[in-house]
Amino acid sequence: MGLAHKDLLSIRELTSDEIRLILDTAESMKEVARRDIKKVPALRGKTMINLFYESSTRTRTSFEIAGKWLSADVINVSASVSSVTKGESLKDTGLTLQAMHPDIVVIRHPAAGAAQFLAGRLTASVINAGDGAHEHPSQALLDLFTIREKAGRLEGLKAAIIGDIAHSRVARSNIHGMHRMGIEVRVAGPRTMLPRFIERLGVEVFTNLDRAIADVDIIMMLRLQTERQQAGLFPSLREYSRLFGLTAERLKAARPDVLIMHPGPMNRGVEIAPDVADGPYSLILNQVENGLAVRMALLYLFAGSGQTG
């Protein structure tokens, strides 16, 4: 069985079987990642371009290492050094890349829909590594992988996603991905950061942290962009932290074995207290490690699908 798509733009286009295939493949990849010699020849002769229009350490590095361990030739293009600063359009950048015959292009871009825009213009597989507030499918997949690894299953679990839901591509991809795999999803945050009609995505909506985290298996904290304060979405870091910061004290409202996740980078002391981030139920570093395995699986499945000719 393979994947029926050229590109990975949104987690919504994946069936539950396809997600399972990706997670299963990632398990074998994780075994490779733990070897002494990590290189396998799966993507030898394949070219992968990391096209990053936003600064990103963890996602870019994760894709880069994943490509290298699979023996692909990996090229990083970042907005600050590319011709973007000379005013080249995304369309022309796409055409230019196309002329270089890459097999995979991983794109991170501040505009929703940018990955889809590029995918329509390239024969290469395009993997969306985050487009505006739209989607970040590889993050949701690595989150699902991490949950399955710890909990032993996905079906029937309950998760609460906490924070700035309105501006979060991680939240959107996770809502859809979790639903697909049978996880019940709650969201919570200040009313100013919960987008209209979010309940129509099938989530339960809370504005109270204690109630949101009671009785869930997973708490996923989102990063707070501090510039939202100037936009009038919250009054101060202090108040945000008092109302929505996850501390050891607040955790008493949750189940004792609840799993705690954060896509990073964290604002320690704002949305998550240091002792919680580093505590026994925190999966934050597992998420990073599993990100490698999941991205190896994605590269393998998409570049190996034969659609790139």
Next chain:
Amino acid sequence: MRILIRDGRVIDPARGVDDLLDLFIEDGKVIRIEKGARSTEPLEASKGKGTKAARHAESALAVDRVMDATGLVVCPGLIDMHAHLRQPGREDKETIASGTMAAARGGFTTICCMPNTDPVNDTRSVTEFILDTAKREGAVQVYPVGAITKGLKGEELAEIGELVEAGCVAISDDGRPVMNAELMRRAMEYVAMFDLPIIQHSEDLHLSGRGVVHEGLVSTELGLRGIPSASEAVMVARDLLLAELTGARLHIAHVSAAESVRMIRDAKARGVRASCEVTPHHLALTEDTVRGFNANAKMNPPLRSEADRQALLEGLRDGTIDVIATDHAPHTVQEKEREFDLAPNGVIGLETALAVTLTILVAPGVLSLPQAIAKLTSEPARILTLSKGRIAEGADADLTIFDPHRDWTVDPATFASKSRNTPFAGWRLTGATVATLVGGKVVWEA
């Protein structure tokens, strides 16, 4: 040049006419209107001398051209009170020549061009340039709309008296709202001296923020920043209150939200001198068209929800919405072929407006054919106090002939407009322009 348009279904909502008539045109005017040969009298009864058919035959000998309009509708030339022609300044998007040719192709004989050109139409010289160019190169009649404020900056009034003298038929900062309520009040009072309508692009820029689509389920799903309906509606509410205060004639451009329709309905019932328009795209499309990040579904105000669309249809039906206007907004392919956030707002509409109106409003029975034609002819003429939009002996022979039943597929490559940014590409529409006459001259013919 004498032209006879024969046996068409002549619909003139201004005079309540809907009949099979012959129109005789000479020296740019309609000189005679007669019952068509096939209209009332049976053929056998009309063979003798002195009958209508005989007179008809005599007249036919004297004309230079007979246009057979059998099975076609002949109506007053369509009037678009809201178009952007981009000249001067952005002739790569549209020119007065190309925009008026697009108008002619779409059945429009009169169009109003908004002042957000470069330079802005806030001085006599720009108004005169537009009128001179239109006279030399334009296929149809062009009436400029002058700016409310200098440079559309919303700070100081433009020299509105001089703009009116130069030929502007309305005053607007279209593309931008006048955010300062005090300035808007003074502008209304000032414009009222000239008995012109003041046209507002109703939008609270703080509420819109950096929004790019309607704030609703689709914006939430796609992660695009939303523009709430309230952004339009609070401005409509404010301006209706100011119109009531000043007694000025307020025309609200491109209404998109149910809340706005509701407030305009109430204000009209209380006697406020308000009118408003709606675009064909807001009548035909909703926020769902944005899915797939389609930049040709990006405009301001944005495509809203199905409930809003239904409210617009109801507003048209009950007369709250007076006019259908295109908000024809040409942009180049490269400007639209970008990330959704970065693509400019606006779509073109002159070449699809009539067919969309017939397909979306008339075919399903939202409006009768005469009602729909009124929204495109007599109603805009009334608001702008133009002696157009009617068919009468002695009136300008501005006429549109269209086939109400012909199906066609929208192919932007065939447009006369310089731009291609239509959300209707590939749509199957019913109703097509057959000929457009301006001042008795055929300016476009299928």
